[in-house]
Amino acid sequence: MMNKNQIxxxxxxxxxxxxxxxxxxxxxxxxxxxxxxxxxxxxxxTHTLENGRIIEKGGVAFSAVHGEVSEAMKKxxxxxxxxxxxxxxxxxxxxxxxxxxxxxxxxxxxxxDENTWWFGxxxxxxxxxxxxQDAICFHQELKKYCDAFDSTFYPRFKPWADExxxxxxxxxxxxxxxxxxxHIGAESGHSRAELFHFCEGLGRLFPIVYGQQIEANPIVSxxxxxxxLWQQIRRSRYVEFNLLHDRGTKFGxxxxxxxxxxxxxxxxxxxxxxxxxxxxxxxxxxxxxxxxNPPDWISLK
Amino acid sequence: MMNKNQIxxxxxxxxxxxxxxxxxxxxxxxxxxxxxxxxxxxxxxTHTLENGRIIEKGGVAFSAVHGEVSEAMKKxxxxxxxxxxxxxxxxxxxxxxxxxxxxxxxxxxxxxDENTWWFGxxxxxxxxxxxxQDAICFHQELKKYCDAFDSTFYPRFKPWADExxxxxxxxxxxxxxxxxxxHIGAESGHSRAELFHFCEGLGRLFPIVYGQQIEANPIVSxxxxxxxLWQQIRRSRYVEFNLLHDRGTKFGxxxxxxxxxxxxxxxxxxxxxxxxxxxxxxxxxxxxxxxxNPPDWISLK
Numbered sequence: 071m072m073n074k075n076q077i078x079x080x081x082x083x084x085x086x087x088x089x090x091x092x093x094x095x096x097x098x099x100x101x102x103x104x105x106x107x108x109x110x111x112x113x114x115x116t117h118t119l120e121n122g123r124i125i126e127k128g129g130v131a132f133s134a135v136h137g138e139v140s141e142a143m144k145k146x147x148x149x150x151x152x153x154x155x156x157x158x159x160x161x162x163x164x165x166x167x168x169x170x171x172x173x174x175x176x177x178x179x180x181x182x183d184e185n186t187w188w189f190g191x192x193x194x195x196x197x198x199x200x201x202x203q204d205a206i207c208f209h210q211e212l213k214k215y216c217d218a219f220d221s222t223f224y225p226r227f228k229p230w231a232d233e234x235x236x237x238x239x240x241x242x243x244x245x246x247x248x249x250x251x252x253h254i255g256a257e258s259g260h261s262r263a264e265l266f267h268f269c270e271g272l273g274r275l276f277p278i279v280y281g282q283q284i285e286a287n288p289i290v291s292x293x294x295x296x297x298x299l300w301q302q303i304r305r306s307r308y309v310e311f312n313l314l315h316d317r318g319t320k321f322g323x324x325x326x327x328x329x330x331x332x333x334x335x336x337x338x339x340x341x342x343x344x345x346x347x348x349x350x351x352x353x354x355x356x357x358x359x360x361x362x363n364p365p366d367w368i369s370l371k
Numbered sequence: 372m373m374n375k376n377q378i379x380x381x382x383x384x385x386x387x388x389x390x391x392x393x394x395x396x397x398x399x400x401x402x403x404x405x406x407x408x409x410x411x412x413x414x415x416x417t418h419t420l421e422n423g424r425i426i427e428k429g430g431v432a433f434s435a436v437h438g439e440v441s442e443a444m445k446k447x448x449x450x451x452x453x454x455x456x457x458x459x460x461x462x463x464x465x466x467x468x469x470x471x472x473x474x475x476x477x478x479x480x481x482x483x484d485e486n487t488w489w490f491g492x493x494x495x496x497x498x499x500x501x502x503x504q505d506a507i508c509f510h511q512e513l514k515k516y517c518d519a520f521d522s523t524f525y526p527r528f529k530p531w532a533d534e535x536x537x538x539x540x541x542x543x544x545x546x547x548x549x550x551x552x553x554h555i556g557a558e559s560g561h562s563r564a565e566l567f568h569f570c571e572g573l574g575r576l577f578p579i580v581y582g583q584q585i586e587a588n589p590i591v592s593x594x595x596x597x598x599x600l601w602q603q604i605r606r607s608r609y610v611e612f613n614l615l616h617d618r619g620t621k622f623g624x625x626x627x628x629x630x631x632x633x634x635x636x637x638x639x640x641x642x643x644x645x646x647x648x649x650x651x652x653x654x655x656x657x658x659x660x661x662x663x664n665p666p667d668w669i670s671l672k
Contacts, residue, residue: 104646118645129645239624239633302640309641310634313614314624323540323615332540333611336643339603340610343639344419344430345405345631 072263074187077179078134078157080266082115084177084273085132085159089117091277092130092163095284098123101130106328111137116331120338124284126166129334132159139182142324151182158191159273160318162335163280168301169287171204172196172245172308174335175276176318177269189265190252192227193276194235195283196245198304199297200357204286205246205367211279212249213368219268220260227251232364237311242361244311300354302341309340373564375488378480379435379458381567383416385478385574386433386460390418392578393431393464396585399424402431407629412438417632421639425585427467430635433460440483443625452483459492460574461619463636464581469602470588472505473497473546473609475636476577477619478570490566491553493528494577495536496584497546499605500598501658505587506547506668512580513550514669520569521561528552533665538612543662545612601655603642610641 072080089101099122107113114133119125134157143149158178165171177191195208209228216224227249235244254265293301312319312335322332348354373381390402400423408414415434420426435458444450459479466472478492496509510529517525528550536545555566594602613620613636623633649655 116645120645127643127645238627239630306637309610310614313611314621320615329540330646333643334645336607338644339640339642341640342428342634342637344417344421344428344635 072266074155074157074179074181077266080270081134081157081159081177081179081273082132084270085115085117085130088159088161088273088277089130092125092128092280093119095277095281096122096124099125101128106331108133108135108137108328111135114328114331116328116334118334122166124165124167124170126164127338128161128163129331130159130161131331131334133157133331142326143321149182151186153183155181160334161276164305164337165284167287167289168198168293168297169289171198171283172305172337173276173280173283175273177273179266179269186255187262188253188255189269190254191269191272192231192234192248192250193272193279194231194245194248194250195279196304196308197283197357198301199353200246200360201287202367202370204283205360206371207282207286208246208248208279209367210371211275211282215271215275216249219264219271220258223251223268224249228368235311237307237315239314240307240310242307242358243364244308244361246360246367247364296354299341300348300357302339303343303346304357305337306340306342308335308337312336373567375456375458375480375482378567381571382435382458382460382478382480382574383433385571386416386418386431389460389462389574389578390420390431393426393429393581394420396578396582397423397425400426402429407632409434409436409438409629412436415629415632417629417635419635423467425466425468425471427465428639429462429464430632431460431462432632432635434458434632443627444622450483452487454484456482461635462577465606465638466585468588468590469499469594469598470590472499472584473606473638474577474581474584476574478574480567480570487556488563489554489556490570491555492570492573493532493535493549493551494573494580495532495546495549495551496580497605497609498584498658499602500654501547501661502588503668503671505584506661507672508583508587509547509549509580510668511672512576512583516572516576517550520572521559524552524569525550529669536612538608538616540615541608541611543608543659544665545609545662547661547668548665597655600642601649601658603640604644604647605658606638606641607643609636609638613637 093100099119101117101119104116112135117130119128136155160176162174175193181187213224231247231250234250394401400420402418402420405417413436418431420429437456461477463475476494482488514525532548532551535551
């Protein structure tokens with residue numbers, strides 16, 4: 071039976087594994103580790119890659135922290151307990167080329183006092199330009215992986231992502247969704263070790279699905295000014311999601327977490343224009359329409 | 372005695388006055404008005420200027436809205452009442468040149484049911500590069516204006532701005548501060564008409580103090596890449612403040628306000644770098660030191 075320290079160690083190894091796999095995809099830059107300690111207990115290693123060939127700015131953050139449940143945590147996370155332990159790996163990659171997507175992954179494990187534990191996590195894809203076949207491929211991979219473990223997971227976790235990654239103030243989804251789950255514990259019918267292996271496998275799947283998206287969109291030319299502008303606009307929506315809505319970001323900021331690790335998800339650059347509205351028939355307009363009226367991708371195949 | 376409709380009309384005229392004065396400072400572009408209506412009652416006119424000579428992206432937003440106090444308003448604004456009326460002018464200017472500052476102003480008037488009313492507002496300055504003499508001049512102008520009306524205002528409103536525009540997650544102030552006030556009503560010893568004239572005068576002072584900052588920093592050359600990068604970093608902190616901390620932005624977003632008017636404050640472009648830390652003795656480093664250890668500017672003169 072796995073304990074929390076074994077899970078933390080395995081997550082640390084997972085982060086290193088993912089860094090190596092992503093560095094191979096990038097082919098130019100590698101991740102630089104930055105170790106930090108948390109005064110109130112624990113710490114982490116934040117790996118960053120800047121100015122790569124494929125990845126313009128990417129972060130792979132591992133952390134394992136513990137301590138007393140603060141008032142802010144009780145209020146913001148509705149946590150009923152005194153002592154907590156949390157470990158996880160969190161990733162955001164901002165691709166250099168507008169034809170390559172932004173992608174995010176997170177797996178985490180949580181313990182409250184002696185007897186409460188759960189896993190959470192997810193993967194979601196945010197293309198600057200949405201192509202149906204890429205979104206379908208992405209969801210097929212996630213479904214295949216989930217189904218092999220528990221056929222109830224994808225049908226539960228896919229709509230959970232749709233709900234979580236929706237931006238009410240824009241009336242848009244952040245991207246083409248993916249899977250999202252939280253508070254998955256023993257009541258799922260799976261042991262702690264089994265759920266850990268599900269999360270670890272999801273982490274190992276991550277560089278594979280990112281690589282698929284890159285390969286499916288080979289770069290044949292430099293991006294146009296229009297493509298770059300649209301990328302910057304899409305990135306600004308990513309900023310809005312993470313600073314206005316993302317629970318992890320908000321909780322981290324409000325509870326005094328390590329700012330540079332929490333805001334690793336910020337893009338290298340983002341643009342805002344007043345009432346920017348692309349032509350409905352342009353590729354930008356088609357992407358926006360997908361975000362405003364998200365299809366059930368898997369049923370389109 | 373002024374009523375709410377007269378105040379709204381005067382704020383609308385004030386917004387137009389400020390647009391004209393700022394267009395004159397810019398000398399190239401002018402503000403374009405965009406009228407909108409609010410389904411639940413009221414509306415506004417959002418004026419935007421993009422790609423000017425001095426102003427790269429600026430917004431002057433007038434609104435006058437009314438209706439029922441929603442659950443979100445009761446919870447987020449701690450409002451005890453059933454019907455509200457709110458009117459105001461809100462401005463953010465992002466200057467093109469890194470040697471010219473970001474500046475913000477807001478004046479607003481609020482009514483709850485029949486018998487509760489108050490004014491709020493403020494002006495604050497966010498230079499990309501802080502120069503002592505500019506910050507002193509800015510505070511002198513604000514103090515002089517406040518003192519002529521009520522000598523208790525600057526000593527109350529200046530520290531209020533220091534507190535409000537502080538970014539706890541960065542341990543930095545947003546800029547060099549200014550004045551901030553809220554819930555100023557009859558208990559201030561001033562009538563509604565008097566307080567309105569204070570707010571209107573503050574609005575008329577705004578283009579003057581912005582013009583002073585521009586004149587004090589004549590542009591003799593194109594910005595360097597280093598200056599432009601620092602401007603983008605400073606703008607990213609502005610984004611963080613407005614999306615993470617600013618009460619007006621949060622309330623607007625959560626209560627279903629008009630997103631494009633609320634996010635008018637976003638910069639044309641912003642950059643994030645992991646753990647960006649300038650040399651302490653560089654101009655960037657000196658600015659950062661001022662943000663982390665804000666002096667009492669007026670006492671430096």
